[in-house]
Amino acid sequence: MSDLSFVRTEMLPEQAPPASEIGVVGWLRHNLFSGWINSILTVISLLAIYGVLSVLIPYVFQSVWNAESLNECREIMLANWGSTHGHACWAVINERWLQLLFGFYPPELYWRPILALVLLVAALAPILFADRVSSKLLIVTAIYPFIMPWLMWGGSVWGPVSIALGFVVGFMVLKYATNAMGELIALIAAVVSALIWWVLLAGVFAGALDAILPFALESVQSRQFGGFMLAILLGVVAIGCSLPIGIVLALGRQSHLPIVKWLCVCFIEFIRGVPLITLLFVASLLLNIFLPPGSNFDIILRVMIMVTLFASAYMAEVIRGGLAALPRGQYEGADSLGLDYWQSQRLIIMPQALKISIPGIVSTFIGVFKDTTLVSIIGLFDVIGLTHAIRADTAWNGIYWELFAFIALLFFVVCFSMSRYSMYLERRLKTGH
Amino acid sequence: MTTLTDPPKESFRLSMLIYDSRYRSMTIQVVAMIFFMLVAAWLLNNAIINLNTLGKPISFKFLSNPAGYDINQRLLDYSSRDINLRAALIGLLNTLVVAVLGCITATIIGVIVGVLRLSSNWLVARIMTVYVEMFRNVPVLLWIILAWAILSESLPKIKSFRGENATSSMSLFDSVAITNRGIYIPEPLFSRSLGNIHLLGDSGLRFDISIDLIAIVVVLALSIFGMRKVTARANAVQEATGDRPTTWYIQLGILFVPMIALLVALGFHLGLPELKGFNFKGGTHLRNSLIALWLALSLYTAAFIAEIVRGGIMAISKGQSEAAAALGLRPNRTMSLVILPQALRVIIPPMISNYLNLTKNSSLAIAVGYFDLTGTLGGVTLNQTGRELECVLLLMLVYLVISLLISAVMNWYNKRVELVER
Incomplete structure (x- = not known):
């Protein structure tokens, strides 16, 4: 008996999706031209991007990097591209970028703010990326508040040191007084002793150490x-x-x-x-x-x-x-x-x-x-x-x-x-x- | 053996002030209060001693002295002979003008950008992201100065409008002149004006209100009231019969006919700016400083509002829009009937604080020379009279009042749209 069934017995292989649904064309149809409103929006956007780029690209890339003044810049532009408009004069950045970054900070001392910035990164790293950076760097974080002003403003190193010692004094008092007097009294005592240190003793201490062991950076005025x-x-x-x-x-x-x-x-x-x-x-x-x-x-x-x-x-x-x-x-x-x-x-x-x-x-x-x-x-x-x-x-x-x-x-x-x-x-x- | 009949008598000991939680909170508060009062007294004492040494004890008499400087952008009449108080009032109005204009445009731009950021169109969504990130991550002061520089450096000079071979011309049928000194737009004029109401006589706070303006507002209010009545009647008819009467032409008639009649009666016409000599005459002159401030503040705040709107829309669960789609609502109806009313509850509180920020940021007007409150009271008046303490205190007080008023109004609105929970 022959097989009279008209039903297909094996599966057909999967057909490829229509060309308009896959690849770049499919992506474009789905994301940019899915309806007439979207198509209009896409065209407007493309025109806007073209408008911005056609101004911006010549402005940024056909530009003058080396000149002494704006007039010189304009002369170079006129010579090269025939117009002074639509071209950047990056020469001003080239000449003044250090000033824009550091203000009137003495140029020979630029290493100090830079070092302060590097230390800032080191001080922040153990806090910001606690899972990747060793917590030993927290020491830098702890001493950074005292190093940074010293680096920026300069002056004797003993000023920040004596201020830092105030915290040490307070901590010591807190540690040893807690057993003797209870937490609250110890806390008050710690704050009072640190204040006494800062107000009365820190200046004397810094002055004395400065006389014995002068170690200072050139001081920089705030202005x-x-x-x-x-x-x-x-x-x-x-x-x-x-x-x-x-x-x-x-x-x-x-x-x-x-x-x-x-x-x-x-x-x-x-x-x-x-x-x-x-x-x-x-x-x-x-x-x-x-x-x-x-x-x-x-x-x-x-x-x-x-x-x-x-x-x-x-x-x-x-x-x-x-x-x-x-x-x-x-x-x-x-x-x-x-x-x-x-x-x-x-x-x-x-x-x-x-x-x-x-x-x-x-x-x-x-x-x-x-x-x-x-x-x-x-x-x-x-x-x-x-x-x-x-x-x-x-x-x-x-x-x-x-x-x-x-x-x-x-x-x-x-x-x-x-x-x-x-x-x-x-x-x-x-x-x- | 003895029995304990009475509980041990509690006697008050000094240590209970610290160790007994019943008294400790009292102790902390008293100490905090004393500390605060000591600091305040110390500061006040220093201030009094210092001011006496300087020879200028606190006095607000300078407010009634002639200001002696001119304010170019103003809503009320003012001349340099007017007193400092009036200069401050003009400044306050200028602050409010730029704040209100800025809030309106920032909201419009922000809502559009926020919705477009969620668009299914890849390109549009990316462009809006670039806009938001660009404006959010650069200081507003820079945007204000940049906008001012663009306006005054790249727009045509008034000179170029003049002469036989003028290189620039006025736009919109010769009614608007865009120049590097500002934009001149037509002003509304009334040839049969009803005059002004003078409030507060001749004092520094004198205030003229145009009766024409009051008439227009009253007619508009009556028209809207009439339109509401018509809608209510149409609703009633629909409830009773099931057919809704066509009302749109009645509504339009109620809105426009009385208004047009009033404007004709008042002799309304536009005063166009005209080039006369070296400058434009007539029309309203919007100076670059105002436009730059308005533009920069709106675009900057709009970037924040866009993020708030986007967050608010995304906070509505997907089930809501799916349910709306299942009910057969079209996408734009889903947005206006289902998503937005719910999203508004999330959006409004942060929106309030952005309006407040815009108002406070308008004090940066001083950077482009727009005479707002900071520019008059905290700027020229302060420098000319040397009354730093009084000027800055007044300045802070006024801003504080404005801020509190805005948050009060907005909180009231927030209460109204808030979800009523059982």
Whole structure:
């Protein structure tokens, strides 16, 4: 009996998908021309990209790198391309890039800010990449706050050393007094003894050691600071100090003690309610009025204080958001384990709250770093202030775009890396499923 | 053997202030308060001593002295003979103008960019990402100065509009002149104007309100009220009969006929800018400083708003849009009826803080010479009178009040759209 079935008994081989669905064509159809609206948008976008690139590419690449002045630049452009428009004069960057980076810092001392920057990387590495870098580098982190001012401002090495010794004194007192007198008294004693050291003894100690063993760097005045270095300096100090202060303020705002809470709320809302520029006015014009008569301290230090206070208030709000996002059960769990307030904050609450608020914390950092440019308004020669100074030079009178492009690039690189780092950190700390 | 009848009598010991948790919180607060008051007293004492040494005790009399400087961009009448208080008022209005304009344009651009960043079109989404990253990672001060430089360096000079062989011409049927000194746009004029209401007499805070403007606002409000009535009636008819009466032509009539009648009655016409001599006359002159500030602040803030909008839309679970699709809603209806109303709840709180940031960033006007509050009270007035303490305190106070007002209004709105949970 022959097989009369008309049903195919073997499987056909799989056919290739239509040419319009795979490969480049398929990708184009799906992502760029999936409907008539999308097609129009794609065409408009392509035209816009063409328009921008057709200006930008000749501007960036058909440019002058070596010239003494803007006029010389224009002559070279006229000779090479027949027009002075649409071509960059990077010669100004070529000539002034060191000034844009370091301001009026003495050129023979450039190694000091550079060393401070290298040490900063070494100090930050064990914190930022805790899973890859040895924790031994934390020693650099601990001593960095004392080395950095010494490197930047110069002066005797014994000043920072004696200030650092104050912390050692306080720590020693805390360690030995805890057994004798109990924690709270020991803490108070430690703070008081450190204050006594700083106010009464540190100066004498530094002076004496300086007389015996003089070891000093050439000192640099604050008004010589400037350029992108100033932005980094202000940014690092404000970022470094604002995180701890912000945590304290956030805890204060969450506190059950009404007076403490009220003080923190007033401080945070006041700082967040006024523009940074008014705080900088306070730093440059008013801070001396509020200090004892005759005291006159450094403008950069004053600006640092105000920028730090500004950043702290924003940081406090970000961390408060993290604290509020934490489920109530975490607080209750910590209480039921019998932990006291500080233990539960340190071991249970803060690690989680800070993890939740990483994106906010980093965007506050980026905001503070960008806002350091505002110091040009109160007359410091940061990188934007320097563009006015460069334009005041007759050789470069009338140059705008190249300087702005260079500054924008500097800030973009730093801020963009910060935001990418926060994404990496979020991924690393992710414990959910 | 003795039995214990009474609980041991608690006597107050000094150490209980620290070790007893009932008293400890009191102790901490009292110590904090004393510490705060000591610091405040110390600062005040220093300030008083220093100000006395300088010979300028705190006084706000300088506010009623003649300002002696001119403000080129202003909403109210002002001359250099007016007092400092009025200069500050003009500055405050300028701050508010640029803040309001900036908030509106930043919202529009931000929402468009945020939605386009989620577009299925690969190219458009990438371009929007580049825009957002470019503006977010560069200081706003740089954008403001850059915008100002672009306007004043690359736009045609007024000279080029003049003469027989002019190289530049006015755009939009000769009604708008774009020059490197600013943009001249037509101004609304009324040939049968109803005049002004003068408020606060001749004082520094005098304020003129155009009756024409009040009439227009009143008519507009009445028209909108009428349109709502028509819609309500149409709804009622639809509920009762199932047929919805056609109302769009009635609505348009209610909106436009009274307004056009009013404008004709007032003799409304546009005052066009004209080139006379070395400058344009007539029309409204928007200076470069205002436009640069407005443009830079809107584009900068829009980048942040775009991210907020994107985050808000992405926070809505995919099930919502799938359910909407299952109900047969088209994509744009899904967006407007399902996604956006829910996303708004996520979007509004961070949006408020961005509006606040924009308002505070408008104080950077001082970098391009726009006379906002910082430029008048915190700039020229401060430098001319030398009253740093008073000027900066007033400046902070005004900004603080503006900030608190904006957050109050926005919080009220937030309460209204908030999800009502049981």
